[in-house]
Amino acid sequence: MQEEMIVRNVMSFFDGGMNLNMQTLYMTWLTMAVVLLIAYLATRSLKLVPSGWQTVIEMIVTGLSSQVDGTMGKRGHFLAPFIISLFLFLITSNWLGLIPGLSSPTNDLNTTLGLALLVIVMVHFLGVYMKGTHYLKHFFEPTPVFVIINAIEEVAKPITLSFRLFGNILAGEILIHILVKLMPVWMPIPSVLWLAFSIFIGAVQAFIFTMLSMAYLANAVKIEEQEG
Numbered sequence: 001m002q003e004e005m006i007v008r009n010v011m012s013f014f015d016g017g018m019n020l021n022m023q024t025l026y027m028t029w030l031t032m033a034v035v036l037l038i039a040y041l042a043t044r045s046l047k048l049v050p051s052g053w054q055t056v057i058e059m060i061v062t063g064l065s066s067q068v069d070g071t072m073g074k075r076g077h078f079l080a081p082f083i084i085s086l087f088l089f090l091i092t093s094n095w096l097g098l099i100p101g102l103s104s105p106t107n108d109l110n111t112t113l114g115l116a117l118l119v120i121v122m123v124h125f126l127g128v129y130m131k132g133t134h135y136l137k138h139f140f141e142p143t144p145v146f147v148i149i150n151a152i153e154e155v156a157k158p159i160t161l162s163f164r165l166f167g168n169i170l171a172g173e174i175l176i177h178i179l180v181k182l183m184p185v186w187m188p189i190p191s192v193l194w195l196a197f198s199i200f201i202g203a204v205q206a207f208i209f210t211m212l213s214m215a216y217l218a219n220a221v222k223i224e225e226q227e228g
Contacts, residue, residue: 024108031093031105038088060084064210071214075130076221082122083217086115087210090165094202097173098195104169104202112166116158119213127220135220161212168205172198 042057050058061084068080090106097104105111127135139150172194179194 021108021110023103024105024111027093027096027103028105028111030102031089031096034092034096035085035088038092060087067211068214072218073222076218079214079217079221083210083214086213087206090115090206090209091203094169094206095199097169098176098198098202104173106165107170107173109162109166112162113158115209116161119161119216120154120158123216123220126217130221138219157216161209165205165209168201172201 038053038057042053046054064084064087065077065080068083069077072079093104093106093111095104096102097107124135139154140147141150176194176198
């Protein structure tokens with residue numbers, strides 16, 4: 001069952017989008033439900049001295065908000081809710097597949113590429129909206145001859161962003177599945193160690209995707225004085 005699900009996730013990207021992978025959709029909806037549940041648990045009874053889920057969420061919100069202010073400046077602070085939501089969705093998605101019987105939405109290239117394209121579209125839309133046509137000059141820097149190279153670089157951004165996350169999460173789930181099959185019941189240590197490593201990798205990949213997205217968005221919203 002797990003093998004069929006992995007093959008479906010990989011092949012669904014190459015069928016021209018004609019078929020929907022319902023397993024990915026179900027896991028995406030479950031991820032969103034989990035994120036909403038955590039947000040509810042963290043905010044249902046706010047306290048001056050936080051505890052439980054409030055402590056965890058406050059640490060994430062405070063840390064990412066300071067990163068947004070430092071990277072994007074004051075003009076980019078309105079993007080903090082998006083960045084925080086993106087990170088919570090990614091880390092929940094990455095960890096979901098470590099639960100037996102479930103899979104990560106991010107082990108499907110359609111999901112990771114969709115998220116990457118969302119970020120890149122936001123970059124160019126906000127760039128033109130906040131800077132006008134002046135934003136487009138970076139395509140012709142340092143000289144107009146570089147327009148083709150710069151265009152290729154922009155196309156490569158969502159591809160590299162999506163494949164990095166997809167490859168790491170899919171590989172982690174495959175190896176966990178293989179270890180469970182190969183290791184005898186009385187020798188669970190390798191599987192447990194790889195599970196702990198996968199939890200770490202899931203968090204790191206969510207952080208990297210979020211930071212790169214933040215860096216791309218910063219180029220669109222920061223004013224020239226801030227960039228200098």
